[in-house]
Amino acid sequence: MDTPERNQISATLSKFEDSPVFNYINSLSPIKPVKSVPISQTFNSLSFSSPPSVFTSPHVSCLKESRFLRRHIPLGTWKPKVSSEDVNKVHTSEEETLADSKRAHHNKSESQENTEKRASIELSSEHIKFSVEPQQSLKYDTCGSPGYDPSICDHEDNTLLELPGEAAADAGYVQEGCKTDSVESEVHLQEICQMEPKSEDPDCYWDSLIPDGSDMLIFNSPGEAEAFKGLMNKPLDPSIRLSDFMSVLPLSAVHNGRKMFIVDSVASGSEHEIGDHCSQPTIAATDTDQTRDNLADVVLVTSNYNENANDQLVSVTHRAIRRRCLDFEMANVQKKNSDDNSKGSSSTSESDERNVANEKQLLPAKLNQRGILQGIGLHLNALAALKEYKGIQIENLSSGRQLSLPNSTSLQISTSQEQQHLSLVPVSSERDLDSSDNGLQPTEDCSQPSVYMAGEDFNKNSPRKKKRKLETPGETEGCKRCNCKKSKCLKLYCECFAAGVYCIEPCSCQDCFNKPVHEDTVLQTRKQIESRNPLAFAPKVIRSSDSVPEIGDDPNKTPASARHKRGCNCKKSSCLKKYCECYQGGVGCSIGCRCEGCKNAFGRKDGSAPVSIETEQEETEATDKGMPEKASQKIEIQNTAEDHPDSAAMSTPLRLSRPFVPLPFSSKGKAPRSFVTTISGSALFASQKLGKTNSLWSQSKHFQSVPDDEMQDILLGDTSPITCIKTSSPNGKRISSPSCDMGSSPSRRGGRKLILQSIPSFPSLTPHP
DNA sequence: GAGTTTGAAACT
DNA sequence: CAGTTTCAAACTC
Numbered sequence: 001m002d003t004p005e006r007n008q009i010s011a012t013l014s015k016f017e018d019s020p021v022f023n024y025i026n027s028l029s030p031i032k033p034v035k036s037v038p039i040s041q042t043f044n045s046l047s048f049s050s051p052p053s054v055f056t057s058p059h060v061s062c063l064k065e066s067r068f069l070r071r072h073i074p075l076g077t078w079k080p081k082v083s084s085e086d087v088n089k090v091h092t093s094e095e096e097t098l099a100d101s102k103r104a105h106h107n108k109s110e111s112q113e114n115t116e117k118r119a120s121i122e123l124s125s126e127h128i129k130f131s132v133e134p135q136q137s138l139k140y141d142t143c144g145s146p147g148y149d150p151s152i153c154d155h156e157d158n159t160l161l162e163l164p165g166e167a168a169a170d171a172g173y174v175q176e177g178c179k180t181d182s183v184e185s186e187v188h189l190q191e192i193c194q195m196e197p198k199s200e201d202p203d204c205y206w207d208s209l210i211p212d213g214s215d216m217l218i219f220n221s222p223g224e225a226e227a228f229k230g231l232m233n234k235p236l237d238p239s240i241r242l243s244d245f246m247s248v249l250p251l252s253a254v255h256n257g258r259k260m261f262i263v264d265s266v267a268s269g270s271e272h273e274i275g276d277h278c279s280q281p282t283i284a285a286t287d288t289d290q291t292r293d294n295l296a297d298v299v300l301v302t303s304n305y306n307e308n309a310n311d312q313l314v315s316v317t318h319r320a321i322r323r324r325c326l327d328f329e330m331a332n333v334q335k336k337n338s339d340d341n342s343k344g345s346s347s348t349s350e351s352d353e354r355n356v357a358n359e360k361q362l363l364p365a366k367l368n369q370r371g372i373l374q375g376i377g378l379h380l381n382a383l384a385a386l387k388e389y390k391g392i393q394i395e396n397l398s399s400g401r402q403l404s405l406p407n408s409t410s411l412q413i414s415t416s417q418e419q420q421h422l423s424l425v426p427v428s429s430e431r432d433l434d435s436s437d438n439g440l441q442p443t444e445d446c447s448q449p450s451v452y453m454a455g456e457d458f459n460k461n462s463p464r465k466k467k468r469k470l471e472t473p474g475e476t477e478g479c480k481r482c483n484c485k486k487s488k489c490l491k492l493y494c495e496c497f498a499a500g501v502y503c504i505e506p507c508s509c510q511d512c513f514n515k516p517v518h519e520d521t522v523l524q525t526r527k528q529i530e531s532r533n534p535l536a537f538a539p540k541v542i543r544s545s546d547s548v549p550e551i552g553d554d555p556n557k558t559p560a561s562a563r564h565k566r567g568c569n570c571k572k573s574s575c576l577k578k579y580c581e582c583y584q585g586g587v588g589c590s591i592g593c594r595c596e597g598c599k600n601a602f603g604r605k606d607g608s609a610p611v612s613i614e615t616e617q618e619e620t621e622a623t624d625k626g627m628p629e630k631a632s633q634k635i636e637i638q639n640t641a642e643d644h645p646d647s648a649a650m651s652t653p654l655r656l657s658r659p660f661v662p663l664p665f666s667s668k669g670k671a672p673r674s675f676v677t678t679i680s681g682s683a684l685f686a687s688q689k690l691g692k693t694n695s696l697w698s699q700s701k702h703f704q705s706v707p708d709d710e711m712q713d714i715l716l717g718d719t720s721p722i723t724c725i726k727t728s729s730p731n732g733k734r735i736s737s738p739s740c741d742m743g744s745s746p747s748r749r750g751g752r753k754l755i756l757q758s759i760p761s762f763p764s765l766t767p768h769p
Numbered sequence: 770g771a772g773t774t775t776g777a778a779a780c781t
Numbered sequence: 782c783a784g785t786t787t788c789a790a791a792c793t794c
Contacts, residue, residue, distance in 0.1 A: 482789080482790090483789065483790075484788080484789065485788085485789080486787080486788065486789085487778095487787090487788065487789075491778070491779075491787095491788080491789095492777075492778055492779085493777075493778060493779085493787085493788050493789055493790090494788095494789080495789085495790080498778095529778095532779090533778095536778095566777090568776080568777090569776065569777075570775080570776070571775085571776080572774080572775065572776085573774090573775065573776080573791095577774095577775080577791070577792075578775095578790080578791055578792085579774080579775045579776055579777090579790080579791060579792085580775095580776080581776085581777075584790095584791095
């Protein structure tokens with residue numbers, strides 16, 4: 001699809017205001033009746049920082065990096081509101097099928113070419129998608145969420161992966177799955193337009209909204225809506241904390257301090273129509289009066305709050321704007337005046353993050369020291385640390401994040417979790433490695449947890465989601481689901497807990513405490529466990545690889561190795577079953593493993609080629625279960641050729657060298673849980689927090705097996721070269737350090753440096769040179 | 770779906 | 782630190 005030039009967008013928008021169409025739109029009711037459709041709540045991890053929840057929900061998926069946050073908003077039926085020619089258009093037809101959508105979209109793009117512009121709406125029976133092409137937009141995909149339709153997700157994965165440079169293409173780019181997104185967005189834009197105060201200075205208004213380089217964040221998930229709702233329901237309180245918003249909004253939306261649109265279209269399953277409730281005037285008044293000067297950057301559009309929609313909407317909008325002021329502006333303010341407590345207090349982590357980004361240099365020192373507050377972490381915690389460092393009072397982020405709303409699906413940010421994730425920076429997921437050309441982009445992974453979904457609530461609202469989840473094993477299964485009965489999901493036995501995610505609906509756990517409601521307990525428990533083993537929540541599988549070959553590395557050689565951090569201890573399974581964490585994680589065993597009779601198909605402990613006659617037999621078994629024989633063979637070959645027999649960490653090139661090969665795991669197509677863990681923790685955070693994946697990526701290498709001590713050093717900015725990081729678990733179990741075998745590879749060095757350096761650039765939405 | 774096996778996690 | 786117990790996933794039937 002053709003995407004109008006980004007820079008054109010602003011202009012276009014401006015034009016919008018003046019255009020008759022715009023007026024027309026404005027005249028329309030801001031919100032059209034919409035049937036809500038169960039939506040996948042998940043928030044995709046972004047490549048930008050987004051608020052992690054204490055535990056992110058495991059069911060996140062499809063992470064894509066693009067400058068544009070895109071969320072799927074499956075609107076059941078969305079009624080097209082406007083079609084405009086000048087502006088470009090909105091093609092709407094209520095009942096267009098996807099095919100129709102495509103067509104429409106296509107047409108749109110054509111028109112866009114002509115006009116350069118902007119919003120186009122297409123409706124699809126099921127999904128309305130939107131695409132906005134602000135210069136800098138974040139794309140937020142929600143695919144992979146529990147209820148998310150895998151097909152779409154997959155599709156998007158393929159289609160949406162975009163190189164930074166190609167971001168612009170997004171808007172225009174529409175594929176079936178993706179296209180719909182575009183449509184949705186467009187629709188939302190319309191709504192926004194409608195909602196936005198007309199009376200205001202159009203110039204200022206739109207400028208503030210979308211204009212140059214604005215980042216657009218679109219929220220479609222019901223959960224978000226709910227979360228907002230909760231916040232909004234509260235009386236407008238100046239003291240509202242940024243964190244409150246943060247819990248709902250992805251940091252990414254904020255971190256740049258750019259304009260942000262928040263479009264919330266559906267309350268899951270809700271069939272209410274809101275349109276009538278929203279009154280533009282009210283909103284306009286609110287926004288304009290107070291924020292005019294500030295040029296509200298955040299526009300929240302809710303399409304369907306059932307009750308009191310009007311009020312809520314207004315308040316939401318208002319707050320959103322407020323938030324904007326606090327965040328974006330605050331960040332700046334803080335920079336300038338750390339003294340400004342009034343704002344500072346209200347400023348939330350977002351600001352902090354931004355600050356961090358800008359002042360990364362500060363991070364190192366303080367992070368570590370305090371770093372370890374609840375977990376350690378760069379992200380919010382880091383920010384917190386930073387704040388403290390600056391003498392700014394740190395706000396208890398966690399408290400703020402928690403959404404009190406019952407129904408809120410909110411994205412909860414958990415301080416501890418975030419910290420941990422950051423500190424541990426897990427390795428990228430295999431996919432990431434594979435797909436990312438340079439590791440810059442975290443790929444989305446269905447398994448990535450980014451959002452907590454109130455399972456119960458969620459279910460209630462959207463049984464369909466549940467169904468979908470169940471129906472889409474590949475995707476959903478990637479997500480953790482526990483079945484704990486006695487551990488209350490507060491032990492590492494619990495996969496959800498271990499993965500740093502809250503238990504959600506699909507879990508069959510009993511007496512589960514691993515829920516946002518028990519955040520305190522969860523955090524406490526985590527602390528306790530971490531005190532025992534700082535790496536307890538680190539990804540089990542550590543991958544140290546850069547997707548990008550490093551200088552000096554043999555191109556043919558897989559740059560990375562992946563190992564189980566602790567190594568396995570298998571005795572009977574021969575490391576050929578998922579009992580074996582190494583195998584489960586799709587990595588070979590290393591000398592760090594204490595396994596007996598290792599036959600790990602991904603690489604034996606002794607470094608020998610994985611496949612032997614015996615193994616083959618075994619593998620046959622595996623194959624039956626879904627492991628492609630070829631894959632295994634391939635693996636073997638690679639191992640043989642590449643592994644260093646003597647090297648402690650036998651590399652498992654598997655993932656790096658080839659595109660993601662389905663692991664031999666379950667016939668169900670379920671990704672190894674280990675992977676999930678890794679992915680969820682690392683990739684997600686990396687992307688979310690740092691925005692630039694690559695930086696994290698690199699970091700991840702280091703973090704992978706870096707003990708806290710070292711980690712601290714690193715964070716502190718200790719630049720002393722670390723040739724090989726030795727790690728050991730508290731209990732004496734060995735932790736392989738994959739990187740070691742690489743020797744003092746450039747990657748390592750590079751990664752190290754990156755740790756600090758990369759952090760800084762907060763999610764700058766602007767393209768990276 | 771119930772029962773068994775397995776190995777990590779937790780405990781002593 | 783080693784041995785034991787507990788636990789839940791993986792697996793089998």
